[in-house]
Amino acid sequence: MRDCRRPVRLVDPERMSACDTCIVRNRAICAGLDHPEIAALSVMGRRRTVSAGEPLIWEDDDSLLVANVIEGVLKLTTSTADGREQIVGVAYPSDFIGRPFGQTSAASVVALTDARVCVFARGDFDRFAREHPELEHKLLERTLAELDRTRGWMMLLGRKSAPEKIATFLLDMSERLADNGCTHQSGADTGPARQFTLPFSRQQVADLLGLTIETVSRQFTKLKSDGVVALPGRRDVEILDRGALEMLAG
């Protein structure tokens, strides 16, 4: 999912005067809009950077903004009054975040890595979307896919054991962090990544899987000593035995 790191030069990086140079332009919901529409969107939107750890949207706040992720990874979380946290979604480049057509957002959005997003005032976006069925359709397709993915994760949270959770997680990461052909000559899909760098700390993996940090750590150690994965760095994973992982994932 990572985008190519080729620098993008913008005449005016604040105003989105340069949707045409946007690296997620073909994959985000704005794909397929024609020139006048893109121009209208450009007027409404602004580029923003969000540093790792910085929040973009607060849970239960008025839903004031929506955004497209250009670069980086962000987490969507819900929390209980006593501070327990559950990650309920992860947004990658080209993903849409925020809650259009609703008063409040059900989840907080916080950057996991330094990120760039292009944000819109929710009201502006809502109005624009209602006038552009093609955009709404893209948003609908995306939302339906996200709902499917979320429902799959419910099975993991409700019914899987810790080893199954970790194995499923690693396989999922391996797919979502797969190289999209940017750093390779061929444009072909290179398939799931054999090695990758997690955008999560151990605590965040725990918050994603409904486990504690200690259990996550122990399971990683177990996989390492069983020769299923190598862990060259804190957040680096190399899959040595994908078959074993798939067995474990259940």
Added chain:
Amino acid sequence: MRDCRRPVRLVDPERMSACDTCIVRNRAICAGLDHPEIAALSVMGRRRTVSAGEPLIWEDDDSLLVANVIEGVLKLTTSTADGREQIVGVAYPSDFIGRPFGQTSAASVVALTDARVCVFARGDFDRFAREHPELEHKLLERTLAELDRTRGWMMLLGRKSAPEKIATFLLDMSERLADNGCTHQSGADTGPARQFTLPFSRQQVADLLGLTIETVSRQFTKLKSDGVVALPGRRDVEILDRGALEMLAG
């Protein structure tokens, strides 16, 4: 959420020649469509009854049909190869079920009570929806709301204890099964139900909350002996101390 039980007479109950008498007409996604549109939908759709326990859609099957729920309650489930089950959604009257714009359905749909639905071939529905932005917009709003609800449930599955799960579940049921003013003289919202009949067996409650049937049973017994609820029948619940439930729900 229950609809009034006043019988609906149909000239031809098989063909949906009588959308105009449909009891969920004002709340389902077809609300707001004009006469010619409704007529076109009528031609595409068929009414169907589904008996309690009977499946309507199979997980991983080709997504062949979508539907509106007219009456009854259905569960959406995902299962593992070894037979563990997780309920990932519950559909009530006026809810939309199925996976438009996608090749396969991520969840099975099975009736919990005898139910009536109006079904459409997915292809037909997709085509119709793309030509009717207002319908797609309604579907989008619904899908966004369902995603919010699903994410809330992830917090429950990943981070809540058994007592918290049960309390949250009962409060949720109390709201969703609330009388919608049908059986009362006033049309006013009567608020959350104080007593209601669950559409779930104990096992199904377990599948919804990510627990075992024994744990569910024990928690119900505990709530009863603590005087928080009364359980006049297998599936009947009467909330005696809502405040206590809210405390327990965390």
Added chain:
DNA sequence: GGCAATCCTTGACCGAAATCAAACCAGACC
């Protein structure tokens, strides 16, 4: 380099919920 802060790992122990097993109950049917 030394030091602090943060993150991660490891160990000992505990407890909540699962598992295993046995009653119990409520309808349905004869």
Added chain:
DNA sequence: GGTCTGGTTTGATTTCGGTCAAGGATTGCC
């Protein structure tokens, strides 16, 4: 009435993962 059946409750026991606590490893900073 009796019996059968499927769902439910209850009890005894186990286990998985959480909690508590300590120790390492990395990173950043002076």
